[in-house]
Amino acid sequence: MQKNYVNYGNCSVGKPGSTLEITGARFNLSPMSDDFKSIILGAIKQVDLSKVWAETDHISTVYRGKEEAVFDALKAAFLYAYKEGVHMTLESTISKGCPGDTDSDYTLELDDPRVNQAETEAIDFPVIGKFALYPMGSDNYMATIAKVVNEGIDRGVVTGSGHYGTNLGGSAQDVFDYLEYVSHTVGSEVSHYISQFTLHCNVPEGDI
């Protein structure tokens, strides 16, 4: 059997594999309900994908395109999956500038990237969660992280920090605005970054 080994020989740190400034999100929605399948598929089918490249398989969903378009579509998928009383987790990786990336699988419509905004702006609910930021190939990455964390404290959506992550809390809309600010800020300072976050809604109260 032939094995398709990987070889990243053409990759160089600091040189994004895509020259087109493609931002990507790979995410999972996990509604903790017996109806999870219809909730997930219903939400991802409701998102207007005209401004992103999208692919869903059994492992996760990927959106690729302009930064504003990717955040607009990702936020829409999460908001559309919200059901009153249903505990749900969104886990997402945001990435830009990977040396292994390529100029493929994208949509880069320059006009009106926030095509879901009009329908989603009225949907809002409390979330808690966490995020971690990985600016790659940069020697000054802790300073970059501190800058965006402090902005989150000013906005009131960074609620603390723990091992391996910074805690988030607030309205879904405010937290998404902040996460987009994080990507935008870090993406303009380092050539390759990853932002990893987890958001929960309808979290059961009480002791654990």
Added chain:
Amino acid sequence: MQKNYVNYGNCSVGKPGSTLEITGARFNLSPMSDDFKSIILGAIKQVDLSKVWAETDHISTVYRGKEEAVFDALKAAFLYAYKEGVHMTLESTISKGCPGDTDSDYTLELDDPRVNQAETEAIDFPVIGKFALYPMGSDNYMATIAKVVNEGIDRGVVTGSGHYGTNLGGSAQDVFDYLEYVSHTVGSEVSHYISQFTLHCNVPEGDI
């Protein structure tokens, strides 16, 4: 109101904040069932935590300690949460060597770190998922990633790759063994790494 801004002034790349080689996992179990609460809490209460420092809050659970002990406890939490027919996702961050880490909140029992092994080794089931590896502050990080991905291809647990991640598949035990190999290998080559993975069990079949 006083704001507790962060300042990572004492952190230096390549100098782990902890001198004790502490490995950590921050994870979420998401059983997609109306019984999610009892499944999650039942599993995390069943894990023998005598060899790790552990903390669960409403956002996630953290284990810290010796690498073998952390993987042993994390695997146990996932295996104990398995219920026949219940689709579940485990999302976990593994990290070691963060410049912002400290020599606190850990257990480093040197004898018998795999204290859950005897009870968990008989539990196994198919999983699919993905992982991504972030060796920080290293200029040669793509070579490190290629090395461990190719080992996964040899083991048969790396099933492909996509944007922002490498796909995993196989038995839960084999995939966990591989993820521990990844951490161990990368942890001995770079001073700070993060491994981020998502595993699914009981994935619905059919078209999406």
